[in-house]
Amino acid sequence: MSEAPAPAPPTAADTPTPQQRERATTIFERSVAGRRAGTLPPLDVPERPLDELIPRRLLRESPPELPEVSEPEIVRHYNRLSRRNFDLDTGPYPLGSCTMKHNPRLNERVAALPGHARLHPAQDPKRAQGALELMWRLERALAEICGLEHVSLQPSAGSHGELAGLLLTRAYHEDRGERRTRVLTPDTAHGTNPASVTMAGYEVVKVATDERGGVDLDDLRSKVDVDVACLMLTNPNTLGVFDERIAEITQLVHDAGGTLYYDGANLNAIMGRTRPGDMGFDIVHVNLHKSFSQPHGGGGPGAGPIAVSDRIEPFLPVPRVVRREGADGAGPRFDFEHARPKSIGRLRGFAGNFGVFVRSYAYIASLGSDGLAEASETAVLNANYLLARLRRGRAGRFLPLAFDRLCMHEFVLSGAAAKRELGVRTLDVAKRLLDYGFHPPTIYFPLLVEEALMFEPTETETREGLDALAAAIEEILAEAERDPEILRNAPYTTPVRRLDEAAASRRPVVRQPL
Amino acid sequence: MSEAPAPAPPTAADTPTPQQRERATTIFERSVAGRRAGTLPPLDVPERPLDELIPRRLLRESPPELPEVSEPEIVRHYNRLSRRNFDLDTGPYPLGSCTMKHNPRLNERVAALPGHARLHPAQDPKRAQGALELMWRLERALAEICGLEHVSLQPSAGSHGELAGLLLTRAYHEDRGERRTRVLTPDTAHGTNPASVTMAGYEVVKVATDERGGVDLDDLRSKVDVDVACLMLTNPNTLGVFDERIAEITQLVHDAGGTLYYDGANLNAIMGRTRPGDMGFDIVHVNLHKSFSQPHGGGGPGAGPIAVSDRIEPFLPVPRVVRREGADGAGPRFDFEHARPKSIGRLRGFAGNFGVFVRSYAYIASLGSDGLAEASETAVLNANYLLARLRRGRAGRFLPLAFDRLCMHEFVLSGAAAKRELGVRTLDVAKRLLDYGFHPPTIYFPLLVEEALMFEPTETETREGLDALAAAIEEILAEAERDPEILRNAPYTTPVRRLDEAAASRRPVVRQPL
Amino acid sequence: MLDAIGVRSVDDLFAEIPSALRLSGELDLPAGLSETECFDHLAGLAGRNADAEGELCFIGAGMYDHYVPALVDAITQRSEFLTPYTPYQPEVSQGGLQVMFEFQTAISELTALPVSNASLYEGPSSVASAAYLAIGATSRRRLVVSRGVHPHSRETLRTYARGFGAEVVEVGLEGGVTSGDELERSVDAETAAVFVQSPNFLGAVEDLERLAAVAKGVGALTVASVDALTLGVLRPPGECGVDVAVGEGQPLGGRLDFGGPSFGFFCGTEEHLRRMPGRIAGEGVDADGRRGFVLALQTREQHIRREKATHNICTSQALNALGGVVYLAWLGKQGVVELGELLARRTAYARERLAEVDGVELLHDAPVVREFAVRVDAPVPEVLDRVAEEGIAAGYWLGRECPEYEDGLLVALTERRSRRDIDRLADALGRAISAADGAFPSDSEGKSPRRERVAS
Amino acid sequence: MLDAIGVRSVDDLFAEIPSALRLSGELDLPAGLSETECFDHLAGLAGRNADAEGELCFIGAGMYDHYVPALVDAITQRSEFLTPYTPYQPEVSQGGLQVMFEFQTAISELTALPVSNASLYEGPSSVASAAYLAIGATSRRRLVVSRGVHPHSRETLRTYARGFGAEVVEVGLEGGVTSGDELERSVDAETAAVFVQSPNFLGAVEDLERLAAVAKGVGALTVASVDALTLGVLRPPGECGVDVAVGEGQPLGGRLDFGGPSFGFFCGTEEHLRRMPGRIAGEGVDADGRRGFVLALQTREQHIRREKATHNICTSQALNALGGVVYLAWLGKQGVVELGELLARRTAYARERLAEVDGVELLHDAPVVREFAVRVDAPVPEVLDRVAEEGIAAGYWLGRECPEYEDGLLVALTERRSRRDIDRLADALGRAISAADGAFPSDSEGKSPRRERVAS
Ligand SMILES: Cc1ncc(COP(=O)(O)O)c(C=O)c1O
Numbered sequence A, B: 001m002s003e004a005p006a007p008a009p010p011t012a013a014d015t016p017t018p019q020q021r022e023r024a025t026t027i028f029e030r031s032v033a034g035r036r037a038g039t040l041p042p043l044d045v046p047e048r049p050l051d052e053l054i055p056r057r058l059l060r061e062s063p064p065e066l067p068e069v070s071e072p073e074i075v076r077h078y079n080r081l082s083r084r085n086f087d088l089d090t091g092p093y094p095l096g097s098c099t100m101k102h103n104p105r106l107n108e109r110v111a112a113l114p115g116h117a118r119l120h121p122a123q124d125p126k127r128a129q130g131a132l133e134l135m136w137r138l139e140r141a142l143a144e145i146c147g148l149e150h151v152s153l154q155p156s157a158g159s160h161g162e163l164a165g166l167l168l169t170r171a172y173h174e175d176r177g178e179r180r181t182r183v184l185t186p187d188t189a190h191g192t193n194p195a196s197v198t199m200a201g202y203e204v205v206k207v208a209t210d211e212r213g214g215v216d217l218d219d220l221r222s223k224v225d226v227d228v229a230c231l232m233l234t235n236p237n238t239l240g241v242f243d244e245r246i247a248e249i250t251q252l253v254h255d256a257g258g259t260l261y262y263d264g265a266n267l268n269a270i271m272g273r274t275r276p277g278d279m280g281f282d283i284v285h286v287n288l289h290k291s292f293s294q295p296h297g298g299g300g301p302g303a304g305p306i307a308v309s310d311r312i313e314p315f316l317p318v319p320r321v322v323r324r325e326g327a328d329g330a331g332p333r334f335d336f337e338h339a340r341p342k343s344i345g346r347l348r349g350f351a352g353n354f355g356v357f358v359r360s361y362a363y364i365a366s367l368g369s370d371g372l373a374e375a376s377e378t379a380v381l382n383a384n385y386l387l388a389r390l391r392r393g394r395a396g397r398f399l400p401l402a403f404d405r406l407c408m409h410e411f412v413l414s415g416a417a418a419k420r421e422l423g424v425r426t427l428d429v430a431k432r433l434l435d436y437g438f439h440p441p442t443i444y445f446p447l448l449v450e451e452a453l454m455f456e457p458t459e460t461e462t463r464e465g466l467d468a469l470a471a472a473i474e475e476i477l478a479e480a481e482r483d484p485e486i487l488r489n490a491p492y493t494t495p496v497r498r499l500d501e502a503a504a505s506r507r508p509v510v511r512q513p514l
Numbered sequence C, D: 001m002l003d004a005i006g007v008r009s010v011d012d013l014f015a016e017i018p019s020a021l022r023l024s025g026e027l028d029l030p031a032g033l034s035e036t037e038c039f040d041h042l043a044g045l046a047g048r049n050a051d052a053e054g055e056l057c058f059i060g061a062g063m064y065d066h067y068v069p070a071l072v073d074a075i076t077q078r079s080e081f082l083t084p085y086t087p088y089q090p091e092v093s094q095g096g097l098q099v100m101f102e103f104q105t106a107i108s109e110l111t112a113l114p115v116s117n118a119s120l121y122e123g124p125s126s127v128a129s130a131a132y133l134a135i136g137a138t139s140r141r142r143l144v145v146s147r148g149v150h151p152h153s154r155e156t157l158r159t160y161a162r163g164f165g166a167e168v169v170e171v172g173l174e175g176g177v178t179s180g181d182e183l184e185r186s187v188d189a190e191t192a193a194v195f196v197q198s199p200n201f202l203g204a205v206e207d208l209e210r211l212a213a214v215a216k217g218v219g220a221l222t223v224a225s226v227d228a229l230t231l232g233v234l235r236p237p238g239e240c241g242v243d244v245a246v247g248e249g250q251p252l253g254g255r256l257d258f259g260g261p262s263f264g265f266f267c268g269t270e271e272h273l274r275r276m277p278g279r280i281a282g283e284g285v286d287a288d289g290r291r292g293f294v295l296a297l298q299t300r301e302q303h304i305r306r307e308k309a310t311h312n313i314c315t316s317q318a319l320n321a322l323g324g325v326v327y328l329a330w331l332g333k334q335g336v337v338e339l340g341e342l343l344a345r346r347t348a349y350a351r352e353r354l355a356e357v358d359g360v361e362l363l364h365d366a367p368v369v370r371e372f373a374v375r376v377d378a379p380v381p382e383v384l385d386r387v388a389e390e391g392i393a394a395g396y397w398l399g400r401e402c403p404e405y406e407d408g409l410l411v412a413l414t415e416r417r418s419r420r421d422i423d424r425l426a427d428a429l430g431r432a433i434s435a436a437d438g439a440f441p442s443d444s445e446g447k448s449p450r451r452e453r454v455a456s
């Protein structure tokens, strides 16, 4: 890849690619009666009629119509399907707020070790000391990174962590005899924040954003009162802007008796530079699938551990991992502790997404303290470099920065000018990027930016990759100047062309009729 | 896939696909000074200057120009490259003589177990009993399948097995005080056969093929004499034809004091039905990467074990695996035996491609005796079915069967009529098949068939796959009737279009200048 | 790069962080490890766990040591499935979207319920999520839950219920299954939903139809937590009047992974489609009329509807769900029945075999299919420690989470546990019980002796 | 399908096999196993091997327990690389062909020789293949080989030489390295090639330049077998007047695999290009002028030239060579030097540390880089058995294949063996030697006790 613009992809005039010609066929449609892949051990116990064991009333009458296919057909089917995905191991994936950093292959290897992959979650903790120690070590590392002493790894993803944090807030206030009803979230907040607020039984109150992209302090002041349970923030926020007045903000809410919740989705900007705990937050969730390299898997799995301050600690979910010094000179022993009277209880089965913990712990152990700090530095450097590239030329004109300042690990452009002056929407630019071999940025978020494009290159993207991305955007805007239809009908080279999501929701077909 | 012809791929009129637009870039061209992927443990011993340890004269002055790239770049580079390959897990791959059967994923899993993958070959045999037992079990299974009692797993592939077999023949005759100089091979033989003959210091004498596709007995009789060391055959031969007179043939050569060598590349036709040993062969090589499901890896690794009769046994390569009954009721013990005075010696380091043995042993253990027989039956059934489909319509007219009879696991068509009547060569048909999403058959082999196309579907291809392949060939021949240029300029949709192999050999560029 | 940005140093980029908040030194974490050191470190930790590769594992209680076919790993480890984000750009996410659609179809077939989502986190939180749906659907806030439901699900339900402002009422068991009488007494016109599980936590197959009828009687929904792997032989919830079925997906080709990641499934009747939590893929067409798949009904979701969303979930368990559908394709229509039958028969054999052991008796005699509960006439933790010395994990001690079954042991079967293994378990258990004296020094750490494998 | 073919039964398809040759019953093999049984069976066998994951392994002798980066496996396990055949259709094989081209470039860089093939089977047979080239190039049939060359290579050379009708003459060592005097006396005008190895079998770095000069003096080629992984620090053969360099590729990211599959490499000066064995990829262009790669110089090969081919090789080791080039990209220009330096320094440390052990002395004091030889004042097999009881594989007993070094032990280092490991080895060796009495009951089977891992 070089500074030169990418060669022009084909346009509407072109014919379909081979993948496009192949009609999508499901695994059910490949089924042929009598075929099979899986084999089972032979019956080695008496062959009792099933209805002798279980009353016929409780038995199934006709088998479920699972596919009947051979192993080679399964492999071919899913391998071919896989090639209908764009993935991080193919090219730049600057999806803002998602931290699409490289997923080291070592992590997959250590997660697959039988001592991890085949460890039963109900194994007696004394025969699972390695797993408990790993969890304990990961908790300690996250506590240090967040600047908050107490960690529970249990939540399954960011939104689960948010719900946990809000239930903790409720328990904390109830323990003090308070019943608070409202939770503040800025208008730039991620959708999970308000959704979690509702699930936790609170009312959402929006806080405005000021002209520099930070919290509007006046608006905040006017809304903070004794009914406010919590303020949920992320800093840097979803505009990629670091709110310098964060100490003032946390002070304000604390003074009114509220808790401060930190949405850790943007932690990748600040590791080793500053810490949510030091900013005054009480509760943080961390997306292990963002800053800590768990692969996104096309939509999970992830994990959303929470770190909390002393006053929140008594309420943490059970079980908790505890470390006890060994007696008479023996090594330390690890255990699960269930008896925690003030705990909010469980949020899920067993002790969390352990396989994710293994990967993220391996990541932290690989990078170490300096490596983590360097990751954040490079993430911020890359974002600012891409931003600098996009301030030039057509991008600078048609896709200006929403809040004009240096950014942290991500930044948000506005496509309002492009829409007005070129007649192309942010959606069109995004779809056309697909033809150039790039995953588009996050679009139409945060909501307060018109025609938003949110770029987060992460630290693992190369300078050449960023240059090529910037060049592609420049070229696409030139195409838009020539003929906006090129963009409006894009993409052309993908396995399918533009899909109508709204129509598919009107009369939804959500399973295959068999 | 269905009986309906595949939709028409694009033709020369179309524009390049995205992959085609992307210029091939090597990993060296992605290098940027200072980048790296691999990390090494820190120095934990004294940092002695290197030239204090090794005289400067023996040290390198400037480092080799290996690529400087990060891990994410390596992953992207090779993942993208991988998608420029067609593979067996994508679609039908009826490459004749190559037995492209499905590679079960279980085999990869068991090969990767640390007890296999991290077992040092110089480990003391008493601490590698599992490995030796596995080898012994595989030897026993191959002996049974081949009908020859003694097996050496050592050769690294088919051609290595051939060389071994010829050196065994030499040792056998020399041991009897004979010096024979010639080896007979049929004109249908695979190229490795004559090449091995030369490497083993013999002269090649070709035997003709009769009108039914078998050995021309008269020709054979005229060539068998006391100078003939060996006749190399495969049965079914490379025409997919079983030579019914095999007993007569082996008798003839044996009577003249020669050995009979069986090229086991076609074993997939006859497992559990008949055995080379029973036909009278003295030496057989088996391609584990054909009949026994070792993945081909884009050109290896494989393994070419040999099975031999009693009279050849004393000469087998060392080390041999031996099993000794345990004393006082203990289990059997396995060992390597080196002291074999008549042995031809070693053919390579250590004891062979053990990782391949693991996969093939797992395959044999999975299928069992009935499974192996069924595999051969289905392989022959599939070949005959595809042949029946191709006897109809345009294929039957323009690509007739070279020797008109039932086939075994493969068959050879001749494109002579297509060339004459349609003006398209077998090469053109093959290249056009690429546009239809199929790997072509083997072409221009065996040499005695004009414009040969050699199809071997194997047992793991589905009927739907065979139907689709036949339909594609029919459609391609229809295209040729309409406009032969469509074929002559094919392929169109592949990452690159037709490549000039001859030109690339005239002024060969075999490495990247750095 | 700094030049292009117009700053002098990387520090300048962080200038907006007030100095009082800047970390003065480095994070207090160890220095980074090279790949080989990191591997050894983690392998060292892993080696201190007694896993089911080294031990003969009869523990179940929601997760099971089934064989994970090699192709499941091969497919889920492909970069193209492993590394993308949630499919926000459908044109380059057809692989993932079609997988979701296939997954939904497979789950719907298994449960005989028409609509399924594309996965939730895991089992117990899916139970709690069903409560959110039920509250929304009925505008009632009373949740009645059988004590046959996994304790983790019940606890999770209670945790979430505090947020929902809902009350949770439990119903006891009788003869191993949910007490019908007590259930009838417990439901009322304020009841949003009845929660049951089958096979229940004690392994007993519940009569879902009978229980659902009780719920329906008061206008409440029935939420059944089911083990999808048993649905080749057990009557599916959709044929029993169940409104919402949820469950833990681990048995469908998932690793044990010390409890996660796995996936939860969530399906229901047509009328609940627009209240479902999580992603749902739908079939559609592209601009050229080609078949394609998209995220359907996104207006349910948090990124569109925010505080009015049907759930807060965003990142879910797509990769694990992929593993699930690959597993189900591998198992196939015949296999899912055969496996169910094999489990039922081995479970019957094991139940009888263990009942013959001195000091063991059945905890209930309700029908079972893959797991059963016994009472042990000796301190269970001690017995488990003794049996572990022989390289066997005999089962799950019920007293650990249900004080009412202090002497209870839950024993699970899979296709990996042969008759010979069962016999070994029975013998070891017999020895352990007769040796048990309450004084076993049970805290010797680490891995039990490696199970002796026999090369057959 | 039978209908379409026009036969009644599958048996009809086999009718041409004379009945006398038909197998009467089934093959005498066990019945097939299900996947889970087959896995357990193979895992059981694997569990009876003492591998380098459980043991501290100091064995080398041609193959080394280097760390195989996780991405090597991830890439080589991709279907697109794992399952295709040799790239006979270049238009759909650009991935594999470009990999070969990159491999050739990397090997050529390491060895400083301009042309490389795309792999041969493995090390020793590559040495023998070089003899075939030398005989063809010189029309001479005398092969002079240093006893510093790996015994497997020398034996393989002898085996092949019988086919080539060539004579093999050995040259002894002096102070650990090839005796220059003896070499001078051994070469003559009939000598096709001189074979040397560096580092040689005793770990000593040979002076290739000096040896090559002797060969050149009589018009013979010099064939050097080299350890590519040491070429970040050692002077490359191409700068020493070597004509052909070959070697075992396992150290470059290959598994130990009990000896294979790995790959051999084969490279040389420009003039030997058209005599090279094996596949060679070349750069070219397609019909539209796009860059592409093809199999070049196929007229050397058996499928075209048959009995006149430069070699008989067909299936080679493409996948292992891919692993090699991925490993080299992972290691990179800096890494290959750093690794060489690390090995040299650890080897120096270990050599000194062991030399201090009572009963151990150096076998030679020539310079070494990753492996060294000592003499042990006790029966080596017994000492090895004793050390194995402590979970350590102390090295390779030289007496096993070289009777002249009955008391010799070859000890190899990799980046996986830390200073602490070396200290453990030295201590264990000391204990074992002082305990050795020649009466150790050394045939206790199976795996040595698992190495205790320390979670640092
Ligand atoms: C800012 C922000 N907050 C919260 C979340 C929710 O995290 P998760 O998807 O892990 O539930 C996301 C992820 O998309 C996010 O970007």
Ligand SMILES: Cc1ncc(COP(=O)(O)O)c(C=O)c1O
Pocket (backbone or CB within 6 Å): B097, B098, B157, B158, B159, B160, B190, B192, B193, B234, B238, B263, B265, B266, B287, B302, B304, D313, D314, D315, D316
């Ligand atoms: C008939 C026949 N003989 C021999 C061989 C050589 O086998 P290998 O490639 O394993 O050396 C082949 C493989 O192509 C073959 O098809």
